[in-house]
Amino acid sequence: MEELTIVIGGEQGEGIESVGEILTKVLSQKGFNLYGFRNFSSRIKGGHSDFNLRVSSGREIYVNAERANLLIAFDQATIDLYKDQMAANSIILYDSKSVNPNNFADLPEDALIIEAPFQQLALECGNSIMKNMVAIGMICGLNQHSPMEFKDVIKDRFSKKGIKIVEMNIEAFEKGHDFVKEKGLYSIPLVPVTDSRKMFLSGNEAMVIGAVAAGCRFMAGYPITPASEILENLIKIMPEYGGIVVQAEDELCSVAMAIGASFAGTRAMTATSGPGVSLMQEAVGLSGAVEIPLVIIDTQRGGPSSGLATKMEQSDLTAMLGGTHGEIPRIIISPSTIQEAMYDMGTAFNLAEQYQCPVFIAADLVLATSKQSTEILDTRKFEMDRGKRVTDEDLLLQEAKVFDRFAFTEDYISPRTIPGQKYGTHHATGIEHGETGHPTEDPINRKKMMIKRMEKINSVTIGEDIKVEGVAEDILIIGFGSTYGAIKEACEQFQASGIKAGLAHLRLLHPFPAKQLERLVSMARQVIVVENNYSGQLANVIKQHVQDHAKIQKLTKFDGTLFKPSDILTFSKELV
Amino acid sequence: MATLKDYRMDIKPNWCPGCGDFSVLAAIQKVAVNLNIEAEDMAFISGIGCSGRISGYVNAYTMHTMHGRALATAQGVKLANPDLHVICAGGDGDGFGIGLNHFAHAARRNVDLTYIVMDNQIYGLTKGQMSPTSPQGMETKSSPGGNPEQPINPLQMALASGSSFIAQAFSGDVKQLMSLIEQGMQHKGFAFINVFSPCVTFNKVLTYEYFKKNLVNLDEKEGYDPSNRAMAFNMVEETGSMFTGLLYKQERKTLTESLPKGSGTNMLTRDTFILDDIMKEKLISRYV
Structure with missing residues (x-):
């Protein structure tokens, strides 16, 4: 077995996020490659939330798997959402306090369905809130990991709250662990193939690290989902590096402050999402007109207006490309992996100073909030180029x-x-x-x-303006941002069935790398542009730059859910 | 030694003859020289409108920004380089209409800069519409039947928002105007100076004559204590804002002084930088 997908779901406020954090910390330290995505609603307590963790013993992964091997359900919604997404011979653990087994009709027949008293066991330790620790204990036992490593991380996490709390949580963990051991439950263990030290972080965190490493010393921001994490992280660490972070009164102030700081010579940025981008457009025009460097991160989410604040979309492309009145120069870079998100910050700040114009980082909700394993930061990739400064x-x-x-x-x-x-x-x-x-x-x-x-x-390049993989004689799949993982795996599945498929993932969206893309498009029989928006914004841009319109097919998704490799495979089959 | 010549630009302002803004421009330049600030150490940031053009008439590091966002921009400049003397200027529409939000927040944030508003109670550059400080009943192009709205009170607004220096001046009294700008620039924190700067073309109500007749000089008023906030509120009420002089002054921490230790100590305005191994380890440790 090379990989495994674990899903834990419940109501928001039931500690789902902590399970994810503890689990990933241990597994990352053990050398597994991970990809985790948290599905959440725009509310604080109540409402369904789940954490989907894909664990690979070998290669790096960039998307969640389509099927889960282990499902832990604190609520009925978890069962309902995942019943059609279970792998063969999966294990499902549910708490009968909150999940009704009478509703299990559609669950796969080969699944092992176990009633697990999460809440009861937690109560025995003193508080039902610790049912998430019981769950971690069960996961640990099922996957045959050593409990020691989990206990260390749990101790570390709760040490600030005092010894009593630590002991209670450890006890809850042990009860969960004992429960599966006593029942003789286990899955085939995964063994990591490397033991190299890795980072495991979200796109937002990666961009924070990238910004600091790139020499950014001023950030002003305004809270907004899903970009707030950037502001919160930078506010914590920027003072250690001598910089300043301000939570401004609105996005208008944030971006204007960044322009002011940049005028004074500091590398400055702001980070926002759709509604903030709309508000910042006038300032983007100023930055373009007065040729003052500016870096703006847009973690795109569902629009328009308040849209789908906690759901995925890539619908700000036209706003980034054409926003603000009049015409200005601008650069748009789109990271598609956590690693790229980190290093793109260095590129963005260098380009902003070299070309003296606004630079957008076109991130998206999945890239911003999902977590991936990635190599340790290489500081040599952050050489500062301050452009045409006069001595x-x-x-x-x-x-x-x-x-x-x-x-x-x-x-x-x-x-x-x-x-x-x-x-x-x-x-x-x-x-x-x-x-x-x-x-x-x-x-x-x-x-x-x-x-x-x-x-x-016109001369702007980020090196690899288009990320090209595979030989796309039969099918070329084009995308940008976090859809890379799904596209990559779709390509692999095409290739496995003898179809010559390849991908072209756009990393530089403006100025548009037209020539290179034109060549790729001309060589492929079928071209599919995959993107999370209604109108096919990227496809439309491509059509402006590429001759061969007829073969370009749009595969769009705008229901707030993520692309899966099978969506692309199905679409392609329908085309043929 | 800074001289007036350093600060002068060979550009004819686009203001009407007799505009109050000429006095403000001259006063700022003279005060900068009096305080011996070199032109390269001054950042002058302005908003949009007739008065917003002022930064283009001063030789320094100057920036004419967006309508209402001058203060936001100016705060960014000062936070990035605390060695600069930062002046921000604009009109009543810019500061109390479209930019009011930033005015209130800049006041409470207390970044060390001087904010000068040339308040003519009218929109001049767009040729004569009512502004947030136009008196109720005033006839303008956009209030042909008289302004139906009550004006905003910038001084009480500044007091309520926590501005640590509040003064009011009049373009017709350059000596006091200069004195107040000088005090404002020497004040450590957010200094707000509202200047009655008459629009001779579009405002036929609030004229030089009107101000000369009605203004009370607070600086000469016996028993007035500008460190007393309650007294300041009362003074604005009592005079119906028709006064000049220092209204309120308080010593308190600037934003930079209130930020966590280390903040603003290495803004890299001119240097390059690469993370060393120790700093790198610290940066990535929480994600490993």
């Missing part, structure tokens, strides 16, 4: 009273000074301006300035 010595030689901050140059990028530098003073205004930054409506200057700003980004 104090050069300024002394020039002795200009007003610096030509917006000078016309061959590559359209102007040398930049920052406050404090003598002979570097200048004006920055969103009004059309000349080389010193002062307003002018002169048509000749206007035309030159527009061309300068719009064309300076």
Whole structure:
């Protein structure tokens, strides 16, 4: 057995998240590759929540499995949601206090269904809240892991709450462990193939690490699902690195503060989701017009308006591409794995300073909140390039009273000074301006300035602008963001059945890597663009840039659920 | 030594002859020289409107931002580089209409900067609509039957929001205007100076003559204690805001001083940086 999927579900507030955290901590330390995703509702207590953990003893994984091997149900919704998604010979544990076995009609016949007294055992230890620890004990026993490692993590987690609490939780864990042992229940154990040290973190956490490593020292944000985690994490760690994080009164202030800090020379960012992106659009225009670096993370969620705040969507692409009035240069990078999310921050800050324009990180809810195992951070990938900064010595030689901050140059990028530098003073205004930054409506200057700003980004590349895998003679599958995992596994399944399938995952969305994509599209017989939105925003962009329209098929999903590899396989079969 | 020449720009302002904003521009430049601030150490951030153009008429590191967002931007500048002298300026529409939210929050946040509002009680650049400070009943292009709404009171707003320095000046009294701007710039924290800066073209009610006739000088008022917040509230009530001078001043921690230890000590405005092994380990430890 190479992999295993464990699902635990219940009402929000029943400690599902803690189970995930403890389980993944232990398994990650043991060297397994993991992918975890928490399904949650936009409320604090009540409402169904589940944690789906895929454990691999070998390769890295980028998506949840379609079928679960072990299901733990604290509530009926867990059974209802997963009854059609159980693997062969799966194990289902349910608590009869909250789940009615009379409703089990549709469960697979080969499943081993066990009534497990989670709540009762927890109560015996003093408090029903610890039923999640009972569950961890059972998982540990079933998968034949050593209880020691789990106990250490549990101790660590509760040590701040005092010895009594630690003991109670350990006892609950043991009761769960003993329960499955006494019943003689177990599954075939997984053995990790590597024991290399790994990180296990969410996309949001990865972007936080990436930002700090990239030299970002200012962040202003406003709470919003699913981006709040970025603000919360940065507020905790930024002081250790000498930076400042502010929770602003709204997104308008957040983004304006970031622009101000960036004007002063600091690498600055904000992070938000759809509604925040809408609010920030005017400032994005300012950043573009005054050529001040700015990094904005958009963890896209279901829109429009308040939409589906806790559900997956990739529907802000057109807002990032075309938002703000008028026309400005902008760069949009889209990470598709946790590792890319980390390193893309370095790229984003370098590009923002090199090209002096806004840079969007087009993340999405699944990328932001799912957790993946990934290699340890490599700091060498974060070399800071501060773009065309002018040195104090050069300024002394020039002795200009007003610096030509917006000078016309061959590559359209102007040398930049920052406050404090003598002979570097200048004006920055969103009004059309000349080389010193002062307003002018002169048509000749206007035309030159527009061309300068719009064309300076034409040379942008992030190295691997499109991630290409497989040879896509029969089917080319195109996507962006967290759908990478599902697309990758769909490709593998195609290949296993003899179909020459490949993927082209867009990592740079703007400026659009048209030439490379054109070539890939022309070589494939069938092209499917997979994305989580209604209108096929990416497909529409591709059609603007690629000749061969007829063969481009849209596979969209906008019901808030995630793409599975089988969705892509089914769609493709229907096409043929 | 900073000189007036350093701060002057060879650009003719787009203000009407007689506009109150000329005095504010001159006062800021003179105060900067008096305080011997080099032009490169001043960041001057302004909003949108007639008065918002002011930053373009000063030679320093200046930025003309978005309508209502000058204060938000200015706070970012100061937090990133505390060595800069940061001035933020705009009009009543910019600060008390579209940007009111940021005004209240900047006041309570207490970032060390000076916020000057050129309050002419009208929208001038869009040619004469009522503003949030237009008196009730005032006829404007957008209130032909008289302003139906009660105006906002920026001074009480600032008091209620926790501004640590609040003053009011008048373009017609440059000496006091300069004195208040100077005190504001020397104040450690958020300093708010509301300046009655008459619009000679669109506001025929609140004119130089009107202000000269009605303003009381608080700085010369015996027994007035600007450290007393309750007294300040009463003074605004009593005078119907028709006063100039220092209304309120309080010493309290700036935002940077209230942030966790280490905050703002390494903002990397000019340096490059790479994580060393110890810092890297610390950064990733919670995710391993």
